[in-house]
Amino acid sequence: MDKIAVKVDDLTVAYNYKPVLWDIDLEIPEGVLMAIVGPNGAGKSTLIKSILGILKPIAGSVSFYGKPYSKQRQLVAYVPQKGSVDWDFPTTALDVVMMGTYGSLGWIKRPGQKEKKSALEALEKVGMLTFKNRQISQLSGGQQQRIFLARALVQNASIYFMDEPFQGVDATTEVAIINILKELRRANKTVIVVHHDLQTVPEYFDWVTFLNVKKIATGPVKDIFNDDNLTKTYGINYKVSIQE
Amino acid sequence: MNSAQLEIQLIASLVAIACAIPGTFLVLRKMAMISDAISHAILPGIVVGFFITQDLNSPLLILLAALTGIITVVLVEYIQKTGLVKEDTAIGLVFPALFSIGVILIAKNANDVHLDVDAVLLGELAFAPFDRLLFNGIDIGPKSLWVVGLILLVTVSLLILFFKELKLSTFDEGLSASLGFSPAIIHYGLMSVSSVTTVGAFDAVGAILVVALMISPAASAYLLTTDLKKMLGLAISFGVFSAVFGYWVAHWLDASIAGSITTVLGLVFLLVYLFAPTKGIIAVMYRERQQQIEVSLLTFLLHLKNHDELEERHVNHLYEHINWQKVRAKSVLDLAQKNNMIRLDKNIVSLTEKGDQFTSKAIDYIMTNEDAQIEDMKADFFLFRG
Numbered sequence: 001m002d003k004i005a006v007k008v009d010d011l012t013v014a015y016n017y018k019p020v021l022w023d024i025d026l027e028i029p030e031g032v033l034m035a036i037v038g039p040n041g042a043g044k045s046t047l048i049k050s051i052l053g054i055l056k057p058i059a060g061s062v063s064f065y066g067k068p069y070s071k072q073r074q075l076v077a078y079v080p081q082k083g084s085v086d087w088d089f090p091t092t093a094l095d096v097v098m099m100g101t102y103g104s105l106g107w108i109k110r111p112g113q114k115e116k117k118s119a120l121e122a123l124e125k126v127g128m129l130t131f132k133n134r135q136i137s138q139l140s141g142g143q144q145q146r147i148f149l150a151r152a153l154v155q156n157a158s159i160y161f162m163d164e165p166f167q168g169v170d171a172t173t174e175v176a177i178i179n180i181l182k183e184l185r186r187a188n189k190t191v192i193v194v195h196h197d198l199q200t201v202p203e204y205f206d207w208v209t210f211l212n213v214k215k216i217a218t219g220p221v222k223d224i225f226n227d228d229n230l231t232k233t234y235g236i237n238y239k240v241s242i243q244e
Numbered sequence: 245m246n247s248a249q250l251e252i253q254l255i256a257s258l259v260a261i262a263c264a265i266p267g268t269f270l271v272l273r274k275m276a277m278i279s280d281a282i283s284h285a286i287l288p289g290i291v292v293g294f295f296i297t298q299d300l301n302s303p304l305l306i307l308l309a310a311l312t313g314i315i316t317v318v319l320v321e322y323i324q325k326t327g328l329v330k331e332d333t334a335i336g337l338v339f340p341a342l343f344s345i346g347v348i349l350i351a352k353n354a355n356d357v358h359l360d361v362d363a364v365l366l367g368e369l370a371f372a373p374f375d376r377l378l379f380n381g382i383d384i385g386p387k388s389l390w391v392v393g394l395i396l397l398v399t400v401s402l403l404i405l406f407f408k409e410l411k412l413s414t415f416d417e418g419l420s421a422s423l424g425f426s427p428a429i430i431h432y433g434l435m436s437v438s439s440v441t442t443v444g445a446f447d448a449v450g451a452i453l454v455v456a457l458m459i460s461p462a463a464s465a466y467l468l469t470t471d472l473k474k475m476l477g478l479a480i481s482f483g484v485f486s487a488v489f490g491y492w493v494a495h496w497l498d499a500s501i502a503g504s505i506t507t508v509l510g511l512v513f514l515l516v517y518l519f520a521p522t523k524g525i526i527a528v529m530y531r532e533r534q535q536q537i538e539v540s541l542l543t544f545l546l547h548l549k550n551h552d553e554l555e556e557r558h559v560n561h562l563y564e565h566i567n568w569q570k571v572r573a574k575s576v577l578d579l580a581q582k583n584n585m586i587r588l589d590k591n592i593v594s595l596t597e598k599g600d601q602f603t604s605k606a607i608d609y610i611m612t613n614e615d616a617q618i619e620d621m622k623a624d625f626f627l628f629r630g
Contacts, residue, residue, distance in 0.1 A: 013382075016327060049418070051392070052422045053422070054418050054422060055614075070424070073422070073423065073424050076422070077561065078418065078419060078422040079385075080416065080418045084416070084418055085415055085416045086272075086274075086415070089472075090272075090466070090469060090470045090471055090472045090474075090475050091470070091471070091472055092470075092471070093412070094601045096415070099412050099415070101425055102408055102409075102412055102425070103423035103424060106424075107406075108405050108406065108408075108409075109423070110407075110408060111408070111587065122449075124350065135470035136472075146460070148602045150385060170612060171612070213516065226292065
């Protein structure tokens with residue numbers, strides 16, 4: 001785990017001149033399954049979005065394996081928050097998953113049989129093959145999240161960013177998602193997840209970043225996931241029992 | 245039907261198609277009002293363009309007017325970004341200001357030419373065939389037909405080339421940005437097409453009808469399909485139908501063509517809104533009623549499941565135990581019997597095996613919210629369709 005997959009230097013992001021992320025330095029080693037945790041408004045989603053260039057930082061730089069994002073798009077997949085899109089949009093589950101292939105196609109070129117095949121494979125991986133022709137508004141919250149995951153899988157990236165993939169999903173979907181994430185890690189992919197549920201951090205992840213406008217700590221879960229860092233991040237006394 | 249009538253219907257139909265395409269994406273992007281803003285705000289662009297070119301169909305005039313359309317969008321977004329006012333307020337601030345500049349310019353400088361506010365608002369399709377385009381001295385058809393035809397050709401080409409990008413950035417801006425398809429480029433591309441279409445259509449059908457042709461067919465199509473390509477196809481069909489049928493309504497009533505087309509567009513939407521199979525108001529009311537009955541059915545089945553005592557399951561007591569009106573009780577009992585969920589034995593109601601299983605599954609689903617086991621029940625019961 002010597003290689004650094006993502007390196008963030010002095011990243012500062014502001015909305016209307018009010019900083020929401022302040023001078024973030026972050027090195028994410030290749031092959032980790034990392035949670036970003038922090039209270040509401042800590043800038044967790046903002047961090048991901050500015051790393052991916054969806055939001056423009058006012059200072060700082062980000063590199064993926066030493067190169068800027070614009071040169072490394074093919075290596076990176078992004079799963080936005082489920083609520084960020086209009087699920088009444090007239091399209092099917094398969095079509096949404098196909099969108100993951102657009103990046104490798106580039107402008108104008110259309111998806112063909114090859115893209116369809118990999119989309120179907122991804123649907124199968126997340127257990128949604130039987131729903132491929134269903135209109136997306138007819139899917140449950142957990143199923144929609146799995147569609148988003150499948151869409152990231154077809155990108156066949158090296159680094160995955162996910163914004164609260166466990167939000168509002170049922171228990172089965174949560175297990176299905178975490179299994180896929182662990183499978184990605186076994187394939188030496190780097191997975192970065194904005195996560196809300198502190199209880200499951202030690203069970204699901206091996207790396208963690210504490211964030212609250214500033215970076216509080218980052219490192220292996222077994223070393224830094226402790227009451228001290230939780231209290232620094234959440235500002236109140238936190239006691240979690242970490243299962244050994 | 246004489247050739248002038250045919251030409252008018254042809255122009256109206258081409259305008260309808262050219263409007264329905266960007267209109268579909270505006271509706272999906274919840275930006276319908278921006279078309280209203282553009283259609284009014286391009287007036288100063290048209291007037292200034294007319295002063296420079298002295299020709300209402302000059303390409304320069306169309307480009308200048310389209311540029312004003314883009315400026316409108318930029319101004320609206322700029323005001324909105326300050327966070328001081330909401331988007332609809334920003335739209336309401338920008339376009340009347342630009343439109344009134346156009347009105348003043350016309351009043352001061354263009355009183356003696358064919359450029360008046362009435363024509364701008366309502367257009368006059370009836371006059372379109374009189375303005376001919378000559379090529380080497382040969383009459384090759386009405387000018388607006390060529391202008392609109394050219395705009396339509398460009399719009400359709402852009403749609404075919406960038407369909408994938410338009411769909412992606414409309415559905416998920418974030419993914420579009422992260423994959424390298426700049427949502428800003430696509431957004432302004434769409435705004436440019438909307439502006440050019442508006443200008444081109446404007447002379448023929450006027451500012452109000454342009455908006456109707458962009459939004460109404462797309463809104464009707466949205467209620468009828470869950471496929472973007474079909475939505476585009478339906479929007480185009482509704483637009484063309486309204487254009488042609490509206491023309492004949494105007495002919496029979498001896499009324500304004502633009503007004504008649506807009507009326508037909510409104511009626512088409514009304515019919516779709518009422519009768520669309522799944523999203524229509526009647527379908528929704530039917531579904532809500534069915535769901536209500538299904539909830540009652542489930543309550544009833546659960547009551548039977550929870551009570552072994554005979555007096556709790558005696559027909560005569562059911563009304564008072566579950567506290568229903570007789571009318572609803574009858575539809576619930578019918579539904580239960582139709583599905584073989586209950587049997588009646590000497591006035592005692594009991595669950596069949598099927599009814600028992602159904603109840604367990606349904607309760608399980610309601611408690612865990614896990615879809616997997618109830619997929620087969622979705623076909624028969626609205627309740628489980630989410």
